[in-house]
Ligand code: SF4
């Protein structure tokens with residue numbers, strides 16, 4: 474697998490990383506075999522958390538990576554709002570190490586941390602950061618990172634604190650709002666891990682847009698075009714793929730071994746497809762989930778993603794099928810999302826999406 478230098482950490486990570494957020498169910502051995510297969514195949518960045526998969530992901534990763542410790546990098550994380558004190562996070566770190574069956578992790582991320590949470594929870598005296606720094610002094614963590622869905626302006630402020638050697642953020646053909654952050658990370662020698670390179674899978678779907686993606690990518694799959702787009706950015710170290718099977722390992726290995734930047738003409742044409750889509754359909758939901766929770770329990774990113782999949786990719790039948798599953802719980806509102814227009818989501822959406830209107834448009838399209 475091709476590798477890239479992760480900023481000033483000096484570590485070389487495979488261009489596709491193993492995302493361990495979907496190792497659901499089955500027994501530990503089943504997933505451990507897939508993790509081991511990935512390590513054999515050349516994956517060397519394994520990304521987990523103490524909460525993934527009902528807190529079983531670390532155990533599955535740890536079991537799979539036995540015997541590979543000297544050639545892989547393990548990243549785990551916790552959120553300051555869940556572990557607000559130095560002692561709290563130390564407990565979480567100790568438990569993670571135990572589940573992973575390792576003496577140290579290569580990367581520890583502050584998980585889903587906004588600027589205000591960093592300033593008011595993590596960085597205060599006796600807070601999360603103090604506990605992590607102590608764990609680093611004790612040799613339990615090698616490098617500190619942050620994952621965040623904050624606004625680009627706030628992400629840049631987080632990088633400017635000088636605390637982080639790596640940042641994990643969402644970046645793909647549909648969500649390019651983080652490009653300024655990625656550039657700033659590159660300027661500061663901070664490694665960049667891209668999450669969601671396939672935007673929850675919709676960029677890899679077989680669809681009417683698929684043929685055009687393949688053509689633009691010179692005969693490669695839609696997933697590979699989407700991955701290549703992310704990795705065409707020279708400041709991106711690695712794109713995380715949420716592995717669900719042995720077949721995913723094989724497919725990602727094939728992509729990662731041949732990855733090369735999209736050529737200028739292809740890149741420009743590809744970007745234009747998505748810009749034209751956004752121009753004709755307005756702002757596109759990036760799945761950041763800032764708008765959640767909704768007091769009416771509407772899974773806003775889910776509904777808007779189905780509308781995106783129908784409009785952008787032409788996956789109308791599949792989107793309607795999935796929308797019907799949401800609508801089953803909405804009988805009191807005639808099958809529509811029971812939005813009371815409280816405005817909570819609109820205030821929070823960094824894309825400026827008029828969510829109540831977008832939900833109505835989604836209903837018209839998908840009912
Ligand atoms: S405006 Fe509607 S969708 Fe948005 S938070 Fe309020 S009830 Fe939920």
Ligand code: SF4
Pocket residue numbers: 757758759760761762763764765773774777821822823824825826828
């Ligand atoms: S509607 Fe806005 S805030 Fe909610 S997930 Fe989509 S982009 Fe994020």
